[in-house]
Amino acid sequence: xxxxxxxxxxxxxxxxxxxxxxxxxxxxxxxxxxxxxxxxxxxxxxxxxxxxxxxxxxxxxxxxxxxxxxxxxxxxxxxxxxxxxxxxxxxxxxxxxxxxxxxxxxxxxxxxxxxxxxxxxxxxxxxxxxxxxxxxxxxxxxxxxxxxxxxxxxxxxxxxxxxxxxxxxxxxxxxxxxxxxxxxxxxxxxxxxxxxxxxxxxxxxxxxxxxxxxxxxxxxxxxxxxxxxxxxxxxxxxxxxxxxxxxxxxxxxxxxxxxxxxxxxxxxxxxxxxxxxxxxxxxxxxxxxxxxxxxxxxxxxxxxxxxxxxxxxxxxxxxxxxxxxxxxxxxxxxxxxxxxxxxxxxxxxxxxxxxxxxxxxxxxxxxxxxxxxxxxxxxxxxxxxxxxx
Numbered sequence: 375x376x377x378x379x380x381x382x383x384x385x386x387x388x389x390x391x392x393x394x395x396x397x398x399x400x401x402x403x404x405x406x407x408x409x410x411x412x413x414x415x416x417x418x419x420x421x422x423x424x425x426x427x428x429x430x431x432x433x434x435x436x437x438x439x440x441x442x443x444x445x446x447x448x449x450x451x452x453x454x455x456x457x458x459x460x461x462x463x464x465x466x467x468x469x470x471x472x473x474x475x476x477x478x479x480x481x482x483x484x485x486x487x488x489x490x491x492x493x494x495x496x497x498x499x500x501x502x503x504x505x506x507x508x509x510x511x512x513x514x515x516x517x518x519x520x521x522x523x524x525x526x527x528x529x530x531x532x533x534x535x536x537x538x539x540x541x542x543x544x545x546x547x548x549x550x551x552x553x554x555x556x557x558x559x560x561x562x563x564x565x566x567x568x569x570x571x572x573x574x575x576x577x578x579x580x581x582x583x584x585x586x587x588x589x590x591x592x593x594x595x596x597x598x599x600x601x602x603x604x605x606x607x608x609x610x611x612x613x614x615x616x617x618x619x620x621x622x623x624x625x626x627x628x629x630x631x632x633x634x635x636x637x638x639x640x641x642x643x644x645x646x647x648x649x650x651x652x653x654x655x656x657x658x659x660x661x662x663x664x665x666x667x668x669x670x671x672x673x674x675x676x677x678x679x680x681x682x683x684x685x686x687x688x689x690x691x692x693x694x695x696x697x698x699x700x701x702x703x704x705x706x707x708x709x710x711x712x713x714x715x716x717x718x719x720x721x722x723x724x725x726x727x728x729x730x731x732x733x734x735x736x737x738x739x740x741x742x743x744x745x746x747x748x749x750x751x752x753x754x755x756x757x758x759x760x761x762x763x
């Protein structure tokens with residue numbers, strides 16, 4: 375089968391961007407993977423969107439004359455609600471980036487453009503667009519619950535990061551295996567100012583396409599709220615209030631979000647009703663992070679979320695997971711439990727984020743045996759090197 379072709383509208387008032395984009399993306403253009411059209415402000419962009427219904431994605435700057443990117447974001451759904459948007463801005467414009475994410479931007483990249491990162495962002499956005507269109511096409515043709523779950527699984531996977539930080543001083547790895555009955559797990563790794571990273575893991579209530587849609591909304595709001603906010607408790611408060619405004623389905627999400635600073639090793643986090651992460655020492659001993667008292671998100675507006683800080687020392691590992699790990703069952707309906715989880719690390723102290731993550735999946739599957747998986751299993755691991763620098 376021929377590879378799909380996508381048309382991308384680039385909106386930026388910098389005249390040098392057009393030749394640079396065409397030059398850096400020339401292989402994708404020659405192969406027919408991408409084609410580009412350009413506009414220099416929001417008004418021109420809307421004209422092109424109205425003239426050309428084959429545009430799949432908008433890549434837009436925020437600060438432009440006549441009509442800025444934030445106003446354009448509000449107008450795009452009136453032309454086509456299924457077009458996906460990515461915002462381009464600078465780290466110094468955190469407030470506007472957060473506003474853009476809350477107005478429906480799927481993702482963002484920062485200036486000066488890193489074209490490797492831009493290509494990854496474009497691919498992830500278009501992968502999500504493909505699954506979104508499949509979901510819409512299948513919506514009126516679903517003949518079984520299993521088909522709905524298949525669609526939800528694909529939508530779920532399309533937004534999850536597939537590349538992770540791997541540096542001399544620390545590394546991150548995450549993995550998710552959906553169950554037949556989709557629960558809506560997700561994770562994210564967010565690049566923040568001053569070399570810090572945001573880490574998130576979450577589990578949405580309910581199953582199927584509704585859970586997948588609520589998951590995507592939660593992830594977008596979380597990413598928007600995390601930009602420019604140094605207090606994870608404030609991030610959870612904003613996400614909770616925004617989810618509650620439009621939560622007619624009465625779904626909810628458990629969510630843990632934290633900020634890791636590699637310079638100090640500090641991890642500052644807030645927990646909205648999620649499983650407490652494990653902090654594992656180099657000798658394999660482990661302990662749960664203290665609770666912060668937050669409730670699940672999306673149920674009650676106006677809630678405050680406390681935060682706490684722990685230090686991830688040299689050689690330490692921070693392990694985040696969903697209840698698909700701790701509550702996995704075997705043939706006798708016995709749960710995997712926290713003791714077995716801690717025993718994995720006690721026997722083989724972590725030394726690599728990916729190996730640690732996959733060791734947990736192996737242990738859970740071995741324990742469950744032939745018992746069907748009833749919930750998503752999701753793990754995110756942060757490992758700090760022994761040198762710590």
